Amino acid sequence: MAKQDRAVRTREQLIRSAAEAFARSGFGLSSLSDISTGAGVSSGALHFHFSSKRELGEAVESAAAETLRGIIAPCPPGHPDPLRLLVDTSHLLSQRLTQDVVLRVGFGLGNDATWQEDAKLWLKWRSWVGATLVVAGERGDLAADVLPDAVVSAVTAAVVGSEILGRADAEWSSCRAVAQFWSLMLPRLAVRRGETGLP
Amino acid sequence: MAKQDRAVRTREQLIRSAAEAFARSGFGLSSLSDISTGAGVSSGALHFHFSSKRELGEAVESAAAETLRGIIAPCPPGHPDPLRLLVDTSHLLSQRLTQDVVLRVGFGLGNDATWQEDAKLWLKWRSWVGATLVVAGERGDLAADVLPDAVVSAVTAAVVGSEILGRADAEWSSCRAVAQFWSLMLPRLAVRRGETGLP
Numbered sequence: 521m522a523k524q525d526r527a528v529r530t531r532e533q534l535i536r537s538a539a540e541a542f543a544r545s546g547f548g549l550s551s552l553s554d555i556s557t558g559a560g561v562s563s564g565a566l567h568f569h570f571s572s573k574r575e576l577g578e579a580v581e582s583a584a585a586e587t588l589r590g591i592i593a594p595c596p597p598g599h600p601d602p603l604r605l606l607v608d609t610s611h612l613l614s615q616r617l618t619q620d621v622v623l624r625v626g627f628g629l630g631n632d633a634t635w636q637e638d639a640k641l642w643l644k645w646r647s648w649v650g651a652t653l654v655v656a657g658e659r660g661d662l663a664a665d666v667l668p669d670a671v672v673s674a675v676t677a678a679v680v681g682s683e684i685l686g687r688a689d690a691e692w693s694s695c696r697a698v699a700q701f702w703s704l705m706l707p708r709l710a711v712r713r714g715e716t717g718l719p
Numbered sequence: 720m721a722k723q724d725r726a727v728r729t730r731e732q733l734i735r736s737a738a739e740a741f742a743r744s745g746f747g748l749s750s751l752s753d754i755s756t757g758a759g760v761s762s763g764a765l766h767f768h769f770s771s772k773r774e775l776g777e778a779v780e781s782a783a784a785e786t787l788r789g790i791i792a793p794c795p796p797g798h799p800d801p802l803r804l805l806v807d808t809s810h811l812l813s814q815r816l817t818q819d820v821v822l823r824v825g826f827g828l829g830n831d832a833t834w835q836e837d838a839k840l841w842l843k844w845r846s847w848v849g850a851t852l853v854v855a856g857e858r859g860d861l862a863a864d865v866l867p868d869a870v871v872s873a874v875t876a877a878v879v880g881s882e883i884l885g886r887a888d889a890e891w892s893s894c895r896a897v898a899q900f901w902s903l904m905l906p907r908l909a910v911r912r913g914e915t916g917l918p
Contacts, residue, residue, distance in 0.1 A: 677879075680879070697873075
């Protein structure tokens with residue numbers, strides 16, 4: 521492996537190990553030596569990449585934001601089924617939050633009292649949901665009595681809440697909670713084509 | 720004030736101050752001296768009531784559980800409108816979570832990596848929602864194609880998510896988010912009496 525590839529891989533291992541430490545002990549109680557040990561590298565290698573725990577925290581957030589950007593590709597105006605895209609993407613986000621500790625901690629750091637930065641990944645998710653609903657509305661896919669703002673809030677809160685509950689309680693699968701949310705919400709949101717009175 | 724009343728009040732002040740410290744710094748980084756100072760009492764007075772930070776954490780959780788019990792009175796089988804009770808109670812819980820730091824931290828401690836107890840207040844809330852829906856179902860108030868389990872998950876996740884988002888972002892009023900959730904969910908859940916085809 522070329523020297524540069526090794527450096528990239530070490531950096532990624534450190535970010536992952538930092539996320540694992542933050543998830544385990546919170547940002548405030550995580551130590552740099554735990555993080556370098558977890559990544560299987562020396563303390564010197566850690567300091568080559570990161571000058572402080574704060575810098576590691578910022579790197580976790582940036583990596584999580586990058587992953588989120590890959591999940592929420594913008595919905596183009598002519599998309600054939602924006603509501604389906606919304607459902608599928610919320611499932612994908614929920615699944616990735618369960619599997620990817622860097623993404624989870626990037627979202628979760630905002631709830632860690634010992635970490636004062638504001639990644640606001642939830643706000644990015646909320647904006648994406650809003651923009652996707654605009655496309656759905658323009659296509660006439662939304663029931664007339666549904667307020668898009670209300671849907672944005674409900675969908676955002678549902679994904680946040682599923683993630684938190686999934687974290688606290690292994691019996692609570694966040695994917696199941698998201699599926700149940702949509703089994704209720706989708707029939708409410710989607711315009712009922714058969715009931716418009718039109719032929 | 721009688722000596723015993725003063726002791727009860729000091730204990731309450733310490734529990735509140737502990738909750739404020741945990742909300743500010745997380746459980747792991749909160750110090751007993753911050754907590755006694757915040758309560759306006761001496762370190763000796765703190766140790767008269769609590770032998771450790773862990774005991775203070777447990778007292779915060781017990782106080783929060785007691786407050787929750789007051790919010791979720793059991794819904795009796797003959798209740799005239801269990802769905803209305805569900806909506807009103809979720810609003811009340813959301814409002815109290817915003818106002819009452821002890822309740823908030825009692826719920827939130829489960830998400831603090833530096834605190835390993837399991838208060839599981841969310842599970843108590845979830846059980847109550849489930850029991851209230853059973854009463855609604857027995858009255859014939861639920862639409863036929865609605866799975867009560869799905870509603871329990873969605874309502875629990877919505878209240879959890881609203882609380883978390885309200886905490887991270889002042890613009891996000893958790894009460895508004897809960898109202899928006901119900902504006903979408905209630906028409907979906909409730910049986911549409913006018914559409915039964917019966918006279």
